[in-house]
Amino acid sequence: MLLSGAVVGALLLGSAPAPYVIEKPGPVYDTLGEVLIDGEAVPLIDIEGAETYPTSGELDLLTVRIQGNPTSQPSWIDIATAWFEPSSAVVPIEAVYPEGQSTEEAQEQSAIEMQNSQQEAVAAALNELDIEYAGVVDVAAVQEGTPAEGVFQAGDEILAAAGVATPDVSALRARIGENGAESPMSFLIRRDGVEQEVTVTPTLAEDGATPVIGVIVSGTYEFPIDVSIQLSSVGGPSAGMMFALGIFDKLTPGELTGGEHIAGTGTITADGTVGAIGGIQQKMYGALEAGAEWFLAPADNCDEVVENTPDGLEVFKVVTLDDALEAVEAIGAGADTSDLARCEP
Numbered sequence: 001m002l003l004s005g006a007v008v009g010a011l012l013l014g015s016a017p018a019p020y021v022i023e024k025p026g027p028v029y030d031t032l033g034e035v036l037i038d039g040e041a042v043p044l045i046d047i048e049g050a051e052t053y054p055t056s057g058e059l060d061l062l063t064v065r066i067q068g069n070p071t072s073q074p075s076w077i078d079i080a081t082a083w084f085e086p087s088s089a090v091v092p093i094e095a096v097y098p099e100g101q102s103t104e105e106a107q108e109q110s111a112i113e114m115q116n117s118q119q120e121a122v123a124a125a126l127n128e129l130d131i132e133y134a135g136v137v138d139v140a141a142v143q144e145g146t147p148a149e150g151v152f153q154a155g156d157e158i159l160a161a162a163g164v165a166t167p168d169v170s171a172l173r174a175r176i177g178e179n180g181a182e183s184p185m186s187f188l189i190r191r192d193g194v195e196q197e198v199t200v201t202p203t204l205a206e207d208g209a210t211p212v213i214g215v216i217v218s219g220t221y222e223f224p225i226d227v228s229i230q231l232s233s234v235g236g237p238s239a240g241m242m243f244a245l246g247i248f249d250k251l252t253p254g255e256l257t258g259g260e261h262i263a264g265t266g267t268i269t270a271d272g273t274v275g276a277i278g279g280i281q282q283k284m285y286g287a288l289e290a291g292a293e294w295f296l297a298p299a300d301n302c303d304e305v306v307e308n309t310p311d312g313l314e315v316f317k318v319v320t321l322d323d324a325l326e327a328v329e330a331i332g333a334g335a336d337t338s339d340l341a342r343c344e345p
Contacts, residue, residue: 022090120240237277240267265277284308
């Protein structure tokens, strides 16, 4: 009887919710391929207003599937199982859903980040091709309890920061970063058609290093071409670099990949800077499972790459869109890739 009671107790404990979520490889999408919309296959990236060219091979973007949320947490049995899966990671639930943020709020922020990444990807690709465009930074949301609360409003256009024009999101972030935290900073905004100046003192983000003011911004651009990206089911900013590569390939003669299967991840800004992302471990395994032999990873994720690269996947580190293009062109041409940058232990 004591033994059966202990077993029952262990089972009850094992099925209890745990304060963690599990990250696993998610769906993989080819930026050069098609997706199903209402049962119809349509290009993931569709471009109008400019000549486009045939492509070959695959340029895959990767996603991470999250098991668990604030209202439906995985069990301790699920957590224990995930610990032994090399493609999975167990992380505290607050790392994905910050305290006080609902699942719906997290999804809304993720959707805004995806919209921004698409805009930045188009801008980065056009910059690479020396195609001019105009841009403005819009406030999509103001975060509660931040310096921006009560100062900025959703719908504000941020025209300049500290006296310097901010035509895109990367320029705004650069100005805030240069200002630093704790020093007041002026912003020229347009609200309801009227320009005005406001002042905010940035604070440090949760990472303790990045100055922020507490607004979620959206880079709105006026492009000379129409680029449509069909991927409403995916959120976050991490597909930006792969979007930019796909757009560039479609707008340039020749087949960039040379028919090779290449995957990658990384945020992108209009100036071509590739940034760190979450879930690099899961994305590398997802790429390998999808058949990719080559993987492009942000340099800022190198520590995780070195520790978690699966056998059979060759990974190159990139800092800029130029780096990514150089790697893809070398792979596609069948050239010697030994001189391309890699993550080192």
